[in-house]
Amino acid sequence: MYRYDTYDQTLVDERVTQFRDQMERYMAGRLGEDEFRPLRLQNGLYIQKHAPMLRIAIPYGMLSSRQLRALATITRRYDRGYGHFSTRQNLQLNWPKLEDVPDILAELAQVQMHAIQTSGNCIRNTTSDQFAGIAGDEVEDPRPWCELIRQWSTLHPEFAYLPRKFKIAVTGANADRAAIQVHDIGLRLWRNAQGELRVKVLAGGGMGRTPMIGDVVREDLPWQHLLTYLEACVRVYNQFGRRDNKFKARIKILVKALGTEEYRRRVEEEWAHLKDGPQTLTDSAVEAARSHFPEPERRSVDDRAITQFSRLIDESRAFGRFVTNNVTDHKVPGYKAVTLSLKRREHAPGDVTADQMDAIADLADTYSFGEIRVTHEQNVVLSDVPVDQLEALWRALDDLGMANPTVGTLNDIICCPGGDYCSLANAVAIPVAQAIQERFEDLDFLYDLGPLDLNISGCMNACGHHHVGHIGILGVDKKGEEYYQVSLGGNSTDDASLGKILGPSFYREDVPSVIDKVLQVYVEQRQDDEIFLDTYRRIGIKPFKERVYA
Amino acid sequence: MPDSQLEKARTLIKLGQPEEDTWSLSRIEDEMPSSRPVIIPLALWMEQPLDEALAPWLPSDTELTGELARILAKAPLVAIDFPAFTDGRGYTLARLLRERYGYQGEIRAVGDVLVDQLFYMSRCGFDALALRDDQRLDDALRALGAFSVSYQPAVDVDEPLFARRLKQA
Numbered sequence: 041m042y043r044y045d046t047y048d049q050t051l052v053d054e055r056v057t058q059f060r061d062q063m064e065r066y067m068a069g070r071l072g073e074d075e076f077r078p079l080r081l082q083n084g085l086y087i088q089k090h091a092p093m094l095r096i097a098i099p100y101g102m103l104s105s106r107q108l109r110a111l112a113t114i115t116r117r118y119d120r121g122y123g124h125f126s127t128r129q130n131l132q133l134n135w136p137k138l139e140d141v142p143d144i145l146a147e148l149a150q151v152q153m154h155a156i157q158t159s160g161n162c163i164r165n166t167t168s169d170q171f172a173g174i175a176g177d178e179v180e181d182p183r184p185w186c187e188l189i190r191q192w193s194t195l196h197p198e199f200a201y202l203p204r205k206f207k208i209a210v211t212g213a214n215a216d217r218a219a220i221q222v223h224d225i226g227l228r229l230w231r232n233a234q235g236e237l238r239v240k241v242l243a244g245g246g247m248g249r250t251p252m253i254g255d256v257v258r259e260d261l262p263w264q265h266l267l268t269y270l271e272a273c274v275r276v277y278n279q280f281g282r283r284d285n286k287f288k289a290r291i292k293i294l295v296k297a298l299g300t301e302e303y304r305r306r307v308e309e310e311w312a313h314l315k316d317g318p319q320t321l322t323d324s325a326v327e328a329a330r331s332h333f334p335e336p337e338r339r340s341v342d343d344r345a346i347t348q349f350s351r352l353i354d355e356s357r358a359f360g361r362f363v364t365n366n367v368t369d370h371k372v373p374g375y376k377a378v379t380l381s382l383k384r385r386e387h388a389p390g391d392v393t394a395d396q397m398d399a400i401a402d403l404a405d406t407y408s409f410g411e412i413r414v415t416h417e418q419n420v421v422l423s424d425v426p427v428d429q430l431e432a433l434w435r436a437l438d439d440l441g442m443a444n445p446t447v448g449t450l451n452d453i454i455c456c457p458g459g460d461y462c463s464l465a466n467a468v469a470i471p472v473a474q475a476i477q478e479r480f481e482d483l484d485f486l487y488d489l490g491p492l493d494l495n496i497s498g499c500m501n502a503c504g505h506h507h508v509g510h511i512g513i514l515g516v517d518k519k520g521e522e523y524y525q526v527s528l529g530g531n532s533t534d535d536a537s538l539g540k541i542l543g544p545s546f547y548r549e550d551v552p553s554v555i556d557k558v559l560q561v562y563v564e565q566r567q568d569d570e571i572f573l574d575t576y577r578r579i580g581i582k583p584f585k586e587r588v589y590a
Numbered sequence: 591m592p593d594s595q596l597e598k599a600r601t602l603i604k605l606g607q608p609e610e611d612t613w614s615l616s617r618i619e620d621e622m623p624s625s626r627p628v629i630i631p632l633a634l635w636m637e638q639p640l641d642e643a644l645a646p647w648l649p650s651d652t653e654l655t656g657e658l659a660r661i662l663a664k665a666p667l668v669a670i671d672f673p674a675f676t677d678g679r680g681y682t683l684a685r686l687l688r689e690r691y692g693y694q695g696e697i698r699a700v701g702d703v704l705v706d707q708l709f710y711m712s713r714c715g716f717d718a719l720a721l722r723d724d725q726r727l728d729d730a731l732r733a734l735g736a737f738s739v740s741y742q743p744a745v746d747v748d749e750p751l752f753a754r755r756l757k758q759a
Contacts, residue, residue, distance in 0.1 A: 047751055050739045051739045054737050054738065058733075071706075075706075079706055191741040191750075191751065192750070195710075195737065195741070197709075197713035197742065198685055198714055200678065201676050201707075202678055278678055278681075278682050279682055283677060317743075319742070319750050325752045328756060328759070
């Protein structure tokens, strides 16, 4: 994975010094609340309900075991011994002390980490496919490109005060696992008939209050122009995006207001000046970025081991379940990627304790070249496990409570911290997730339902991605009371769609039975192997509505 | 027009050094102040762009076309207004004026200009920073030098870091 050189290290060290200075001026009253806000936000620091919250960047989801151990130490020293993996491949601390934050940032810098631009009206942490570099359907490893974008966007002098936040996601695979269609800019790396690398650029997607699917701005951008084109896209947004109303300030509103044609025209006009400029990428620049992501030194796994692995799956039902749900094929025969589930009733989805972090770091060292990936579904991936080690890893995970064989099922809920932590939330989210997990914990039932994304957000800011859940749940506030709105038919992958609201909202205690009724309709109406989303798309919302509101 | 309606920067940093401000600034759209030299609203300045004791300030929503840039080329200085420090349009305006249109004179940040913006401003081509009255010079000078490294090319650096790294390799 990417390792800092002295430039990167100097920059994060100087950032710590800068923030320490800003914090001192704030404490001394020389920096007002309003003026400090964007500065602290661009260092990931929120003032939350009970305590500050610090959001630490995990660029495109990649972590080393050393970094994860450092995070464990930080959560013990400065927090309450746990952290929360968010839907944007970040780690959030819920209980740091305000005055400790410069020290926390200094400790992060020691392991080549930071919290730069994890919040605020700037270009945020670039996210990507958790199976980058190992997926069989990959055309191009997106990580070197993400790193080039990370560097371009970090402390970009022109784009620190955009109208609103700006999120970029990149995929290099045939199947989109990075939800690029619901980002401010989504990038898909692909190859044309001549085998040349091209970038498809989408703009204007996003969730939040007014969810939208991104439009194609440029189908076939030659890779050399990626950074200059991005600069043109963001510059047009910086100049023309609305600043009078924060709810209408995202790029999606600009693209909608201008029309994709006009937005594209302005971008192309701007780009004509930037094209072939100093930020044009060269073969050697991209090779240098790629050299940070070499293939790990995998050993050969012989056929006997692969046969033995297949036999174990047949022999042990529990192991078989784990493999079916939590193990993903690898581009190299004999290797697999393993998803560690951070979803179980005792913990909020995405929460991980310091002890678990240490344990995951150890497992990564033993089984997967010391690297860990964080997913936008709030789980953790070990990407390079030889099949003859899988059973041992599974047993170790089971002991740690992270072998829940439910990845991709109804139980694998995406959920924001909600009203328990977040001051923006209208309603709690975690207890709703836990009630649903409790109601539907029978594995055979979960497997029978098949792939099902259930996403919960505590407010319309949509951190829990409810718009793109096959089933989405949104906490709403009506005259000071918490209610929950259910939507159906959202999807974040290639044929992305936004969920449709089922009808009037529900009390919290009724949510599990509402979900139950929705599932009943699916089970009754599905044809053959049809998954929930496809049944919904075939029969529409009406049968679900009739059952739930009967 | 009484001088009391004119603004004058208490702290002006030019090319990284504090400097006495000789210019006043007027925000009144339809009245020419008597004081000289003076920075006036763009529309008012356009009426007599050849007077060397007059300079324009650009609102942040100015659409900087090639035609406007050609006229601005004659101005002894061009000020860009920050109506609120969170309004980031001025950064783009300064870069376009400096990089695209090759303006050689002073580009001055005026309005809600705070210590913690100065580093970015100087990278975008502002060489004069008229700080808001309550900002301290020592804080400002420290903030200007906050970073010794930048990834992107801008007015201060010709090449992105990735290109400079390759040359060193």
